[in-house]
Amino acid sequence: MRTNATRTRRAVLAAVGVATAVGLLAGCGSSTPGEAAGGGGGSDGKTTVQFWHRTFTPVENEWYDDIIKKFNASQDKITVVGTEVPADAWDQKMKAAQAAGKAPDVYTFSASIHDAVGAGQLYDLGKVIDKSKLDEIIDAAKPIAQLDGTYYTYPLLLEPQTVLFWNKDLVSAAGVDAEKGPTTWAELMAACAKIQPTLKSGQYCISPAADAVTFAWSTVGQQYNFSGHTALTDDWTAPNIDDPGYRDLMAQYKELWDKGYMPKQALAAYVEGKDFGEGKVAYKVSGSWMMSEIGSDFPDLLGKTGIGAFPNAPGADGRSATTLGNFRWVIDAKSKNPEAAGQFIEWALAGDPQLLVPFFTGTQFTKVPVRASVQDAVAADDGASKAPWSRIIVDEIVPKAIPEPAYPWDVSLAVGTAMESVMKGAASPDDAIRTADEAIKKVISRDGLPEKAPKK
Amino acid sequence: MTTETIERRRIIAERAPAIRRPRRRYRDTRLAYLMLAPVVVLLGIFVVWPAVYAGFLSFQDWSFYKDPEFVGWRNYVNVVTDPLFLATIGRGFVFVLMTVPIMLVLAFLFASLVVSVSRRFATVLKVGIYIPTIISAVIASIIFVLIYNYSGGLLNAGLAMVGLDPVAWIGDPAWALVAVAVPAIWLGMGLTSLIMVAAMVDIPGEYYEAAAMEGADWWQKTVYITIPQMKNVFLYLLITGFVAAIQQFELPLVMTQGGPLDSTTLPNLFIFNHFRNDVNVGYSIAAALLLFVVLGSVSAIVFKFVNSERLVD
Numbered sequence: 001m002r003t004n005a006t007r008t009r010r011a012v013l014a015a016v017g018v019a020t021a022v023g024l025l026a027g028c029g030s031s032t033p034g035e036a037a038g039g040g041g042g043s044d045g046k047t048t049v050q051f052w053h054r055t056f057t058p059v060e061n062e063w064y065d066d067i068i069k070k071f072n073a074s075q076d077k078i079t080v081v082g083t084e085v086p087a088d089a090w091d092q093k094m095k096a097a098q099a100a101g102k103a104p105d106v107y108t109f110s111a112s113i114h115d116a117v118g119a120g121q122l123y124d125l126g127k128v129i130d131k132s133k134l135d136e137i138i139d140a141a142k143p144i145a146q147l148d149g150t151y152y153t154y155p156l157l158l159e160p161q162t163v164l165f166w167n168k169d170l171v172s173a174a175g176v177d178a179e180k181g182p183t184t185w186a187e188l189m190a191a192c193a194k195i196q197p198t199l200k201s202g203q204y205c206i207s208p209a210a211d212a213v214t215f216a217w218s219t220v221g222q223q224y225n226f227s228g229h230t231a232l233t234d235d236w237t238a239p240n241i242d243d244p245g246y247r248d249l250m251a252q253y254k255e256l257w258d259k260g261y262m263p264k265q266a267l268a269a270y271v272e273g274k275d276f277g278e279g280k281v282a283y284k285v286s287g288s289w290m291m292s293e294i295g296s297d298f299p300d301l302l303g304k305t306g307i308g309a310f311p312n313a314p315g316a317d318g319r320s321a322t323t324l325g326n327f328r329w330v331i332d333a334k335s336k337n338p339e340a341a342g343q344f345i346e347w348a349l350a351g352d353p354q355l356l357v358p359f360f361t362g363t364q365f366t367k368v369p370v371r372a373s374v375q376d377a378v379a380a381d382d383g384a385s386k387a388p389w390s391r392i393i394v395d396e397i398v399p400k401a402i403p404e405p406a407y408p409w410d411v412s413l414a415v416g417t418a419m420e421s422v423m424k425g426a427a428s429p430d431d432a433i434r435t436a437d438e439a440i441k442k443v444i445s446r447d448g449l450p451e452k453a454p455k456k
Numbered sequence: 457m458t459t460e461t462i463e464r465r466r467i468i469a470e471r472a473p474a475i476r477r478p479r480r481r482y483r484d485t486r487l488a489y490l491m492l493a494p495v496v497v498l499l500g501i502f503v504v505w506p507a508v509y510a511g512f513l514s515f516q517d518w519s520f521y522k523d524p525e526f527v528g529w530r531n532y533v534n535v536v537t538d539p540l541f542l543a544t545i546g547r548g549f550v551f552v553l554m555t556v557p558i559m560l561v562l563a564f565l566f567a568s569l570v571v572s573v574s575r576r577f578a579t580v581l582k583v584g585i586y587i588p589t590i591i592s593a594v595i596a597s598i599i600f601v602l603i604y605n606y607s608g609g610l611l612n613a614g615l616a617m618v619g620l621d622p623v624a625w626i627g628d629p630a631w632a633l634v635a636v637a638v639p640a641i642w643l644g645m646g647l648t649s650l651i652m653v654a655a656m657v658d659i660p661g662e663y664y665e666a667a668a669m670e671g672a673d674w675w676q677k678t679v680y681i682t683i684p685q686m687k688n689v690f691l692y693l694l695i696t697g698f699v700a701a702i703q704q705f706e707l708p709l710v711m712t713q714g715g716p717l718d719s720t721t722l723p724n725l726f727i728f729n730h731f732r733n734d735v736n737v738g739y740s741i742a743a744a745l746l747l748f749v750v751l752g753s754v755s756a757i758v759f760k761f762v763n764s765e766r767l768v769d
Contacts, residue, residue, distance in 0.1 A: 091732040098520040119519035119735040211715045212557035265627025333521050394461040409733050
């Protein structure tokens with residue numbers, strides 16, 4: 001009996017051991033996000049398209065949900081499954097999916113098209129979207145949509161990444177013109193000299209970009225404004241930052257810092273308007289999207305908010321001080337259903353303009369459509385007349401804005417680090433530029449940039 | 457019963473266990489392997505194979521979309537010649553020096569207090585010190601960001617009360633790493649203290665009684681009895697504290713994103729940022745493997761110079 005009991009116990013233990021191993025391994029193989037259901041074909045014979053989109057503002061998220069529902073209801077052959085991914089988790093989630101070969105079929109995209117195409121990440125949209133639809137994309141959006149004549153992305157919007165907002169109450173209380181923003185850095189400094197003494201403790205004249213990463217992407221337009229070029233020579237063979245323009249730009253930020261016009265530690269991220277909404281700053285530098293945040297989170301401030309182009313360098317000569325940010329939709333190169341994915345993009349972004357109007361009206365007319373027909377439809381909306389900033393963005397800022405740089409991120413980051421170093425007094429302009437120069441040269445040789453330079 | 461029979465039985469009796477023992481051992485061994493199987497299989501799949509594959513990929517250029525392309529030592533050369541990587545390793549050591557010694561000293565003092573108070577009060581102290589350990593590092597980061605807030609933060613509000621100007625705790629490169637070290641110490645104190653309490657409780661009371669009879673004071677008891685008796689525990693806490701500190705990741709990620717001016721970019725955050733931003737993953741993998749080498753080497757050196765010894769009762 002004892003022997004039997006021992007055997008039974010051993011058998012049970014062994015079974016538990018094996019079951020545990022099997023169970024754990026089975027757990028490891030559970031469904032992976034982003035994997036097309038049933039290899040792309042649903043049990044009802046429909047093709048499934050996985051679509052990942054970032055978490056944006058509530059109105060944008062609603063539009064994404066809505067457009068997916070409408071597409072699924074409009075036909076019975078394709079089912080789009082939408083997944084909203086928090087913006088701060090996007091990179092790691094996408095990398096993990098890509099590493100497993102299970103990236104979604106369609107996703108939102110804002111990175112360099114140059115790098116992504118070089119890595120073989122993007123599907124040629126010309127194969128699945130009608131050429132006439134791709135030709136509708138306006139010229140300002142073409143640099144971010146196609147490379148050497150091949151379309152890889154379909155932009156949803158364009159938006160200036162560097163816009164000046166001001167609190168009319170705080171500005172006028174200091175005797176500064178509240179209806180018109182400063183057009184040059186000299187005017188901005190003069191305004192701050194007047195405003196700063198009128199502010200309470202904890203309030204500041206301006207909240208601009210203040211860290212290397214934000215400088216890296218948000219000041220490319222200002223670099224162009226000050227020096228007439230961006231950080232690399234046209235043929236991508238050398239850095240192009242050792243000039244008076246770059247030095248002058250850094251000096252302006254240092255003056256803001258040294259005179260205490262800006263806080264020594266950011267009160268809110270560049271991309272959000274919390275510090276402005278709470279009345280802690282008179283001027284705020286951010287993207288045009290901040291206006292929609294003011295509209296939704298600080299509606300009382302909407303009528304008291306001024307908006308204008310970012311101040312210019314003394315010799316700007318009409319050059320813009322902002323890049324055009326964007327969000328595009330792409331098809332993953334490994335998608336098993338590129339045709340279905342293409343149909344979805346064509347229907348949602350290149351189809352009926354009225355489908356896109358709620359997106360642009362909901363975001364307070366702060367973003368610019370990439371098709372003339374959609375621009376007209378948005379302008380015809382009743383709300384457009386109540387959003388005077390819309391004209392400033394569309395007519396004054398966007399036409400001059402330059403596209404985001406196509407060179408690798410590390411180049412931008414080297415410049416951003418130099419700017420922060422000079423601003424905070426951690427390095428002299430000469431030393432900071434020399435360090436950035438070296439870092440950029442390293443990227444040029446590491447990534448073989450001369451061979452990848454855009455063809456003229 | 458003949459002598460021969462008795463002798464045979466004796467031999468059988470002697471041999472019997474010898475025969476049975478290997479069989480029993482064999483059966484137990486099989487069961488042991490079965491019980492080990494889940495762990496071995498999981499380790500194989502999630503540790504051994506990825507490590508081997510990472511070693512293979514570190515010599516490749518791979519973007520997930522194209523076949524890996526062999527590039528020899530290029531990724532490693534890129535990493536070791538990158539001043540940012542070298543700076544981040546150096547910063548990791550500075551962070552270790554900022555956190556581990558302070559944590560060990562504070563935990564030792566705390567443990568000394570716990571073993572010298574009443575049992576009930578000791579329980580209260582132990583629960584109190586352990587609470588930060590069960591708080592997520594992400595939550596702790598957010599709490600400390602609020603404390604360090606430039607305008608309206610608790611710390612600067614305190615400074616304002618005594619008439620001092622606000623300090624950019626996580627905006628000034630001179631302060632940022634210190635500002636990250638404080639929650640790291642706070643989070644790590646609980647477990648370190650409890651391990652020290654356990655080690656102190658284990659020291660035989662006779663030693664202290666004998667020392668007391670010789671007229672030793674608290675300081676002498678601590679220096680000649682407590683600290684030598686806890687040598688192995690210190691060694692364990694030193695190694696684990698070092699590895700945990702140099703691999704700190706969540707705090708700088710949430711609190712400062714590595715800024716300002718990379719002053720809080722610790723090695724793992726540096727590798728993570730490259731993994732997120734780079735099109736090809738070879739650089740990140742080579743950097744991770746090099747960090748592994750650095751950690752392993754330092755741990756080996758610590759073990760070499762501070763040998764663990766069996767306590768002598």
